Amino acid sequence: MNSKQIRQTFLDFFASKDHSIVASAPMIVKNDPTLMFTNAGMNQFKDIFLGNSPAKNARVADTQKCLRVSGKHNDLEEVGHDTYHHTMFEMLGNWSFGNYFKAEAIDWAWELLTGIYKIPVEKLYVTVFEGDEKDGVPMDSEAMGYWRKHLPEERILKGNKKDNFWEMGESGPCGPCSEIHVDIRDDQEKLKIKGRDLVNEGHPLVIEIWNLVFIQYNRKANGQLEELPARHVDTGMGFERLCMVIQNKQSNYDTDVFQDVITRLGYLAGRKYGSNEKADIAMRVIADHLRAIAFAITDGQLPSNNKAGYVIRRILRRAVRYGYTFLDFRKPFIHQLVAVLAENMGGAFPELIRQQDLVINVIREEEDSFLKTLETGIKMLDGIIEDTKKKDHTDVNGNVAFELYDTFGFPLDLTELILREQGLTVNREGFELAMEAQKNRSRSATQLETGDWIELQQAEGDGFVGYDTLEAKIRINRYRKVKGKKGEFYQLVFNTTPFYAESGGQVGDSGSIEANGIKTEIFDTVKENNLTVHLTRQLPENPGEDFTAVVNSINRRLTENNHTATHLLDHVLREVLGKHIEQKGSYVSPDSLRFDFNHFQKVTDEELNRIQKKVNELIRTNDQKDELREVPMSVAESMGAIALFGEKYGDQVRVIRFGDSVELCGGTHVKATGTIGQFIVISEGSISAGVRRIEAITGSKAEEYVENQLKALKDVSILFNNPADLKGAVDELFTKYHLLLKQAEAFEKENAVKLKKELLQQVEIIHGINFLAQQIKVENSAVIKDIAFQLKGEVENLFLVLAAEIDGKANIHVMISDNLLKEKGFNAGSIVRDLAKSVNGSGGGQPFYATAGGKEPSGIPVLIQNARRLLNSQG
RNA sequence: GGGGGAUUAGCUCAGUUGGCUAGAGCGUUUGACUGGCAGUCAAAAGGUCAUCGGUUCGAUUCCGAUAUUCUCCA
Numbered sequence: 039m040n041s042k043q044i045r046q047t048f049l050d051f052f053a054s055k056d057h058s059i060v061a062s063a064p065m066i067v068k069n070d071p072t073l074m075f076t077n078a079g080m081n082q083f084k085d086i087f088l089g090n091s092p093a094k095n096a097r098v099a100d101t102q103k104c105l106r107v108s109g110k111h112n113d114l115e116e117v118g119h120d121t122y123h124h125t126m127f128e129m130l131g132n133w134s135f136g137n138y139f140k141a142e143a144i145d146w147a148w149e150l151l152t153g154i155y156k157i158p159v160e161k162l163y164v165t166v167f168e169g170d171e172k173d174g175v176p177m178d179s180e181a182m183g184y185w186r187k188h189l190p191e192e193r194i195l196k197g198n199k200k201d202n203f204w205e206m207g208e209s210g211p212c213g214p215c216s217e218i219h220v221d222i223r224d225d226q227e228k229l230k231i232k233g234r235d236l237v238n239e240g241h242p243l244v245i246e247i248w249n250l251v252f253i254q255y256n257r258k259a260n261g262q263l264e265e266l267p268a269r270h271v272d273t274g275m276g277f278e279r280l281c282m283v284i285q286n287k288q289s290n291y292d293t294d295v296f297q298d299v300i301t302r303l304g305y306l307a308g309r310k311y312g313s314n315e316k317a318d319i320a321m322r323v324i325a326d327h328l329r330a331i332a333f334a335i336t337d338g339q340l341p342s343n344n345k346a347g348y349v350i351r352r353i354l355r356r357a358v359r360y361g362y363t364f365l366d367f368r369k370p371f372i373h374q375l376v377a378v379l380a381e382n383m384g385g386a387f388p389e390l391i392r393q394q395d396l397v398i399n400v401i402r403e404e405e406d407s408f409l410k411t412l413e414t415g416i417k418m419l420d421g422i423i424e425d426t427k428k429k430d431h432t433d434v435n436g437n438v439a440f441e442l443y444d445t446f447g448f449p450l451d452l453t454e455l456i457l458r459e460q461g462l463t464v465n466r467e468g469f470e471l472a473m474e475a476q477k478n479r480s481r482s483a484t485q486l487e488t489g490d491w492i493e494l495q496q497a498e499g500d501g502f503v504g505y506d507t508l509e510a511k512i513r514i515n516r517y518r519k520v521k522g523k524k525g526e527f528y529q530l531v532f533n534t535t536p537f538y539a540e541s542g543g544q545v546g547d548s549g550s551i552e553a554n555g556i557k558t559e560i561f562d563t564v565k566e567n568n569l570t571v572h573l574t575r576q577l578p579e580n581p582g583e584d585f586t587a588v589v590n591s592i593n594r595r596l597t598e599n600n601h602t603a604t605h606l607l608d609h610v611l612r613e614v615l616g617k618h619i620e621q622k623g624s625y626v627s628p629d630s631l632r633f634d635f636n637h638f639q640k641v642t643d644e645e646l647n648r649i650q651k652k653v654n655e656l657i658r659t660n661d662q663k664d665e666l667r668e669v670p671m672s673v674a675e676s677m678g679a680i681a682l683f684g685e686k687y688g689d690q691v692r693v694i695r696f697g698d699s700v701e702l703c704g705g706t707h708v709k710a711t712g713t714i715g716q717f718i719v720i721s722e723g724s725i726s727a728g729v730r731r732i733e734a735i736t737g738s739k740a741e742e743y744v745e746n747q748l749k750a751l752k753d754v755s756i757l758f759n760n761p762a763d764l765k766g767a768v769d770e771l772f773t774k775y776h777l778l779l780k781q782a783e784a785f786e787k788e789n790a791v792k793l794k795k796e797l798l799q800q801v802e803i804i805h806g807i808n809f810l811a812q813q814i815k816v817e818n819s820a821v822i823k824d825i826a827f828q829l830k831g832e833v834e835n836l837f838l839v840l841a842a843e844i845d846g847k848a849n850i851h852v853m854i855s856d857n858l859l860k861e862k863g864f865n866a867g868s869i870v871r872d873l874a875k876s877v878n879g880s881g882g883g884q885p886f887y888a889t890a891g892g893k894e895p896s897g898i899p900v901l902i903q904n905a906r907r908l909l910n911s912q913g
Numbered sequence: 914g915g916g917g918g919a920u921u922a923g924c925u926c927a928g929u930u931g932g933c934u935a936g937a938g939c940g941u942u943u944g945a946c947u948g949g950c951a952g953u954c955a956a957a958a959g960g961u962c963a964u965c966g967g968u969u970c971g972a973u974u975c976c977g978a979u980a981u982u983c984u985c986c987a
Contacts, residue, residue, distance in 0.1 A: 343983070344914090411983085444985045445917045473986085476916065480987040483915035819971090823934055849970080867932090874970075881970045883932045891970030 041281045041295045044155070045101055045386055048130045048275075051150050052099035055142075057132055060095075062387070064337040064684045065103045065126070066346055069541065069565045074346045075105035079131035079274045080206075082686065086135055087211045087253065087270060090568050093135035094689055101277060101386070102129045103333055107349055114353070118323030118360065120242055121289030125353055126330035128277035136268035140216075143250050143271045144184040147218060151248070152188075155284050159189060161221050163237050167203055167214035168196035173263055175203075178214045181252070185216070192234065201238050204251045204272075209259050211266065215251040219244060220283050243288060248275040259490070291322050295382070299325045302378045307365040320364035327357035328375050329383075335397045336389040338622060338684030340726050341404050354401065355408050359449055362412060370405035373398045389683045393620070396636045396728050403727030408447075415448030416456070423460050432461070436468015443469075444476065489519040494582050499533025502570065504547070505665070505706060508589040510536045512551065514581045530560075530572040530581075536589050537572055539565040543624035544601055544705040549589040553578060560587075594706065596628035599714045599737040602663075602696065602707045603653065604631050606717070607732065608680065609699035610652040611635060614645055621682055622729050626705070629739060630720070634731045641722050641730060649732075653717045660712035661697035669693050674702060716740040786821060794825050801833060804909050807858065811839040811905040813898050819849050819889070826853040826887065837864070839873065839905040841898045848877035848892035850901065859885050862912060869908070876901040 039047070049059050063082035067073045073081065079102040085091045105126050107114045116123040134143065151157045164185050169177035177196065185194050196202075197217070205212040221233035223243045236244035253270040255263040281293040291300065300311050300321050309317050331341075334350045341351035354372070361367040376398045384391035419442065426434050434457060442448045454464050497513040512532040519528055530551075537560065540546035546563035551572075562573045578585070604624055611619045615637055623634035641649070666674075668690045675681075679693050679700045687702060694703045696711055708714060715737045725731045735743055754764065761767040793814060801810045810829070816822055822840050829838055830853050838853040850873060852866040859865070866888035870881045874890035876897040881890020 345987095348985095407983090440985090441917075445919095445983090447984045476986050478986095480915050480985090483987075820934075827934060847970085870970090879970055881932095883971085887932080887934090889932075889971065893970095 039155070039284055041277075041293060041382075042385060044281055044284055045128070045130070045277065047154060048150070049099060049101070051154060052097075052132045052146075055097070055132075055146060057097040057099040058095045060098055060100045062100060062102045062128075063686045065105050065333055066337045066339040066684055070567055074349065075107065076102065077104055077106050078102075079104070079129035080133075080272045083133060083135075083272075084206075085568050087206065087272075088567075096135050096137035097133070098135070099132040100130075102131060103337075103387070104129050105330055105334070107330070107353060114356070117326050118319045121291055121322070122242060122245065122279065122282075124278060124290070124326050124329075126326070126333055130275040130277050130280070131273050132271070133273070134271035136270060139269050139271060140181050140250075140252055141184050143252070143273065144181065144188075144216065147248055147250060147273070148188045151218065155280075157220065157283060161233075161283075162189065163193050163195060163219040163221065163234055164189065165195045165197040165202055165217045165219065165237065167216075168198055170199050170203065173199075175214070175255075175263065178202075178216070178252075181214070181216045195234060195237055197238065204249075204253075205257065209257045211253045211270070212255050212257050212263075213251060213253040213269075215249055217246045217250070218248040219246050222283055222286075222288060245279060247279050247283060248273060291325065296322075296325045298378050298382050299328060299375050302375055303365075303371075306371050306374060307361075307367065309365065316364045320360035323360040324357045324365075324372060324375075327353050328372055328379060331357075331372075331401060332376060332379055332390060332397050333387070335400055336387070336393045336683055338682070340400060340622070340729060342726070351404065354404050355447075355449075358405055358408050359412075359452060362409070363452065363455060368409070370402050370409065372405055373402040376401065393636070393683070395638070399638065399728035400726060411447050412452070415442060415446050415452075418442060418446065419448070419453060419456055423457070423462065426462060427460075433463045433465045436465040436470070437472055439464045440469050440472035444472070489521075491516045491518045497533040499535075501534065502536075502538070503534055504536040504538045504589065505667075508536050508549075508591050508594060510534050510587050512585050512587045513583075514578075514585070517577065517581060526575075527561075528574050528577050530574060531569055532572065532587065534587075535563075535570055535572070536587055537563040537570065538589075538594070538706055539563045539570040541565050542703060542705050543604075544597060544626045545628075547589045547594055549587065551578065551585040551587045553580070553583050553585045558585075593628040595708075595713075596737060596739070597626060598706050598708045600628070600631035600735075601626045601705045602711060603657075603714050603717050603734065603736045604633055605694065605696060605699045605701050605703070605707075606653045606656045606711065606714075607631075607633055607649070607734065608635075608701070610649050610656070613652065614649050615641065621680075630733060630735045632731060632733050634725060634729055636728055637730050638728050640724070641732070646719055646722055646732075650717060650719050656697060656699075657711045657714045657717060659697060660710050662710045663707055664693075664695035665707070666693040666695075713737075716744070718743060786817070790816075790821050790825050790828075794828055797825070797829065798832070804906075805912055806835065807837050807862075807909060807912075808833050808835045808855075809837050809906070809909050811841075811902045813841045813843075813902060816842050816844070819844060819851075822849065822851050823889075826851050829853065830855065830887075837909060839902065841901060843895040843898065846895065848874075848879060848890075848895040848898055848901075850874060850877070850879070850881065850890045850892065852883075852888050852890075854886050856886055872908075873901050873904055876904060 053059055063076055065076050067076055067081065076082070079100070080087070082102070086093045103126065107125050114125060117125055132146070151162070152159055166181045166185065167178040169175055182194060202215055202217065203212065204215045219237045221228065221236070221244045223233070233244055238246070251272040253272060254266055256266050257263055278290040278293065278295055281295050282288070282290050285293050287293050290296065303321050303324055304311050311318060311321055331350060331354050339346050339350055341347055341354060343351070357372055361371060376394060380390045380394045390397070422434060422438055422442070439450060439453050442453060443450050450464070450469065457463060493516045494514055497515055499512070503510050512534045515531050515533050517528055517530045519526060537547040537549060538544065540563065548561055548563070550557045550559050552558070556579065558574055558576060558578045560572045560574050564571050564573065604626055608619070608621060619635050619637060621633070622636055625632040669692070671687060671689055671691050674691050674693050677693060677700050679702050681687065681702045691702050692704055694701055694707055717734055717736050718740045719732055719734045721733045723731055755761070758764060758767045793816070797810060797812060797814070800812060801808050803809065814822070822842055826838060826840060830836060834855060835858060836853065836855040837858065840851045842849045850870055852870040852873070854864050854866050865885045867882045867885060870883065870888040870890040874881050874892050877892025878894045878897065879890050879892025881888060883889055
């Protein structure tokens with residue numbers, strides 16, 4: 039069976055058991071401060087387990103794209119070195135939300151593995167929870183009973199709390215779990231040591247493939263467990279491992295999931311997989327990371343320099359690094375593997391095919407820039423090596439290596455590798471110390487203390503009512519205090535709210551809540567998981583009473599203008615630039631709107647002009663808003679609604695239509711497009727390879743902008759006495775100005791030459807030296823400098839002192855011919871300092887030329903005398 | 914969110930105790946050579962040294978702020 043069949047078989051099997059098959063949620067998580075990426079199959083169902091929202095289907099199955107690169111599950115540094123760790127992987131899972139429980143979950147798992155996938159029974163082991171006295175949980179004899187039907191006692195093992203009791207977090211839903219392990223060692227190995235002794239012992243060939251979690255408890259904040267009324271099943275089976283087992287391989291990377299990519303990579307590198315240990319590691323790293331990056335990009339997460347985007351960038355760089363070091367790639371190569379990946383996985387994940395060009399371009403650009411980073415790093419390292427050797431040291435200062443890593447992004451392992459070739463090492467201790475200091479700095483800067491939720495009441499409410507009203511009677515259900523570096527604030531959760539929480543690019547509402555004539559300001563509204571959280575600096579005096587919540591309507595209206603304009607822009611972009619346009623991000627605030635989209639060239643001025651014009655036409659058409667709140671996804675699709683990759687939609691979606699523009703959207707919009715007034719593009723630019731950004735303003739902001747522009751234009755026009763052709767007038771002035779400037783320069787030069795000629799007449803010979811000391815009249819010191827250098831070129835044996843009064847200050851220049859410096863030991867710097875005493879100033883410069891300034895120009899004649907005396911005394 | 918770096922000619926970059934009237938290579942323009950293409954040689958043009966402020970006799974260089982950007986940590 040190939041991997042495509044294996045995946046499909048899983049889904050078909052559970053469909054036949056009345057499960058509804060759902061799509062994978064995006065790998066990039068939004069609206070959850072505790073999680074950056076989806077790291078387990080259950081993530082998208084978290085709200086159901088927490089009881090925040092009801093389950094739409096009691097039985098569900100899917101394959102979920104997961105990424106484990108940060109936080110609790112951080113496998114990044116392991117990947118490639120063994121044969122089974124991955125950054126991105128697929129988790130096959132089936133769920134029961136208060137529906138079936140242990141019996142069915144166990145029976146079906148067994149049926150699928152042994153009956154359909156035909157995995158030999160004698161390779162399998164299962165585990166059940168042994169119980170825990172402290173928690174008062176007995177051994178899971180129920181599960182044990184069901185397993186006994188399928189396999190002999192000696193293949194059923196008891197596991198401890200660490201392996202066989204699953205918890206989501208410190209508190210919340212939890213329960214015992216049963217794991218299915220498989221022993222894929224060869225017979226010889228099996229004779230030496232029994233498989234059952236290797237279960238959960240970290241052996242690469244005796245591995246867990248399926249975890250069946252039975253959620254039946256809730257852990258309270260005080261640590262106690264209570265029975266849940268509704269019991270759930272949550273299972274997860276690693277797809278790549280499953281393929282390895284079914285295809286009789288001993289490494290995930292030997293399955294067809296990875297082999298296509300590895301083969302292609304081998305071709306590009308001119309090496310064969312399996313012929314060299316280090317090269318093999320590199321090839322595994324690259325094959326794995328390619329998937330993570332490609333899927334992240336199609337989910338809308340581009341590599342960038344912070345947060346999730348930065349994690350993606352780091353993964354890509356790790357891949358480039360391995361390719362650079364062990365496969366000798368010096369030019370971008372990873373992007374050349376995208377086509378193979380798309381062919382392999384595009385069936386199950388169509389976004390890969392649809393966005394293939396974008397993925398290739400983004401990866402290539404990233405590779406390019408990192409290879410450049412490596413190049414400059416290597417140059418710097420060369421300097422460091424030279425330095426170290428000069429000092430006769432054998433190890434490089436840890437701080438230096440850290441700077442290379444921290445500031446210039448040059449990886450430590452590469453530093454060490456290159457140093458080793460030179461017989462040098464890095465002082466690891468110093469490096470780690472510097473790293474620790476950096477971490478401490480960051481930690482102390484981001485410390486956020488979150489207090490416990492304080493439950494006030496459980497008032498029933500209508501949730502979000504802000505589509506229809508900006509004012510509502512509300513009650514505060516719970517609140518908590520959050521302490522950050524910038525001070526403290528409170529998070530409030532209402533039963534009903536007219537406040538829109540930041541999402542879909544639209545900023546959160548601000549406003550106030552009021553009781554007994556006392557207002558409490560709400561400065562922002564955000565979403566945490568599915569909760570709408572209102573932020574305030576101050577807690578109302580009596581938080582339990584009734585409030586009137588009022589949204590800042592001015593800002594809301596301005597924001598709506600911009601949001602609707604964004605939809606119109608999206609629509610027009612497809613019309614003007616082509617159907618390939620897809621939203622890659624957007625930001626809608628009261629002040630302006632920002633829209634990012636994939637497009638591979640600069641949007642020309644002419645196109646930009648047409649875009650702006652068309653949007654304004656649509657505004658004037660004054661299309662009425664057509665808002666459909668609860669539409670089945672399939673209906674929305676048939677309406678031609680634009681959906682976003684990387685966005686998770688429910689079965690029921692909200693559709694916003696203005697004329698031909700139809701989008702799935704949760705944001706707030708104007709009643710009719712005419713309200714927007716006017717749309718003006720402020721800028722167009724690139725934010726990354728293949729992604730462009732348009733910024734625009736609307737309504738009163740646009741009006742203000744036009745007014746300012748017109749006023750500026752008018753002001754300029756008045757300066758020119760309102761000419762018929764303003765541009766022509768400015769052009770003419772400009773030309774004249776340049777001409778005059780040239781003439782003035784020429785004049786100045788001429789004067790300087792004249793002055794120089796006069797000065798040449800004044801040269802005297804003192805002790806065989808051509809001496810000249812004069813006060814001259816010039817406009818700026820650059821002219822004196824020019825004259826001094828000219829004289830130096832024309833007069834040998836020169837000792838020159840020029841002084842001038844410029845802007846009420848003395849300006850002194852001393853120039854001495856090179857031969858005199860040696861012969862007479864002159865130093866212009868010390869001479870000028872000495873002379874400057876007469877004008878109450880100081881100065882310095884090089885031995886042959888120095889300048890000084892002084893506050894008392896009246897001393898210049900004395901200064902000239904002193905210069906003469908100085909030379910006389912040299913006799 | 915915090916730390917560190919970068920910003921010099923159209924492009925890629927040099928330019929360390931603050932003073933060398935700001936440089937190189939590529940590119941551009943012009944001229945010469947060759948029957949043309951191409952090439953070789955010669956010359957020229959091109960810079961508010963990111964912006965604003967400060968220290969100084971003097972700032973591309975030192976200090977502060979801002980902008981843009983890279984990078985590491987969270």
